[in-house]
Amino acid sequence: MSRYRNLGLFLALAAIWGSAFVAISAGLDHFPPVLFAALRYDIAGVLMLAYAAFAVDDWYPRCRSEWLLVAAGAVLLIAAYHAFLFVGQQHTTAAAAAIVVSLSPVLTTGFARAFAPSDALSAVGVVGLLVGLVGVAIIARPDPSNLLSADVVATLLVFCAAAAFALGSVLTRAIEADLPIETMEAWSMIGGALLMHLVSLGLGEPIEPAAWTHPEALGALGYLAVVASAIGFLLYFDLLERLGAVEINMVSYVAPIFAAVVGWAYLGEVIDVTTVVGFGLIAVGFVLVKRQALREEFGHVMRWHSSE
Incomplete structure (x- = not known):
């Protein structure tokens, strides 16, 4: 029964998380990108901090290493990731953005190996990383005569978002700090939101008063802050404990399917063949890079079924 619950x-x-990319696209019609991302985490950060204060004893960082962990999360996992993503998604579809972001687990492994040369990627792992990058290139479809076209730049910005998230994942694991993940996420959200507000001010992003009364704008902001961020991360914490990092990474490869379906139904976005091919290559890259962990996980599942 627990297996069906986990599924x-x-x-x-x-x-x-897949439909969150659609909410981003919808909200970008009303809010400037970096400000939109900052507002999302203004709300989500407060909600997560309230949950952390309720759920764990150490609901705020107490020492230098814990604040360093929060700073890494705020800069890379929240601010850089979402600023790049929201700016890039202005000129790409929700599904394409979700697919490029799904490269994060592959990039995470690459960054982890880069910080530990003694544990370098095998030849097959390197091939997997390259295959994933080729998938991103196919989605971007760069025109040699116009490499700075809006579509290409948008895909590259979303790729930068995936890279920032991957690097942040590696650095936060490397920092030795005994801080509950709920606390780290809450304070990272608040810090990341403040950083994005500063970036938004530096960019001179306008605040459109009409956005605060438009149902679609408020619905997109509310969905991203409450459902995708607060509720989504609570589900993630629960599944991470139950399933482990390998299985939970597979969410990145199922979310684009929901992004494509919801994007088609709500925004009328059409997914072309090259986007599907790019997604397939990124998924193949993940399998090649994570083949050993997937093999072990598959063996664990088979043993679990045989013991029933």
């Missing part, structure tokens, strides 16, 4: 929660998380 249901896994699909719910994939649906929430």
